[in-house]
Amino acid sequence: MAIQQTLSIIKPDAVAKNVIGDIIRRFEENGLSVVAARMMHLSAEQAGGFYAVHKERPFYKDLCAFMSSGPVLVMALEGKNAVALNRQLMGATNPKEAEEGTIRADHADSIDANAVHGSDSEENAAIEIAYFFNSLDVNSRS
Ligand code: ADP
Numbered sequence: 001m002a003i004q005q006t007l008s009i010i011k012p013d014a015v016a017k018n019v020i021g022d023i024i025r026r027f028e029e030n031g032l033s034v035v036a037a038r039m040m041h042l043s044a045e046q047a048g049g050f051y052a053v054h055k056e057r058p059f060y061k062d063l064c065a066f067m068s069s070g071p072v073l074v075m076a077l078e079g080k081n082a083v084a085l086n087r088q089l090m091g092a093t094n095p096k097e098a099e100e101g102t103i104r105a106d107h108a109d110s111i112d113a114n115a116v117h118g119s120d121s122e123e124n125a126a127i128e129i130a131y132f133f134n135s136l137d138v139n140s141r142s
């Protein structure tokens, strides 16, 4: 399987719960390495730009408000099959449907406050990493 990079965001709810370390531990123990990291407090506009694909969705405004409600940790992760592996470790969008032992099953409270973001394709991963990081700030570990 190919080495890939993917974008992960530890959302404001999980940062507030002080579980950054637990989430990164899950990534590292499952073969993903942090290759870029940035703690940020996004403006609603910055969150809106990131989630532009969801602009027409009814939850878009609430999503932007939530994502700008407190600091987040934005990371690029690297590893074998990183995009799908990260999604697997995250669990389903709605924590009620998330498989036992996933990040969202353990740390998410609702479909809005669901602890983490992860890119859904390699193509979107490249776009999302470039939204937050300059190429010089991404330090490949492979
Ligand atoms: P994921 O984060 O699992 O890729 P989506 O890309 O579909 O999920 O949606 C982006 C984010 O928007 C979700 O993580 C969640 O926080 C929020 N969201 C998605 N669907 C809903 C919904 N039906 N109601 C409220 N918020 C939602």
Ligand code: MG
Pocket (backbone or CB within 6 Å): 118, 119, 120
């Ligand atoms: Mg998504």
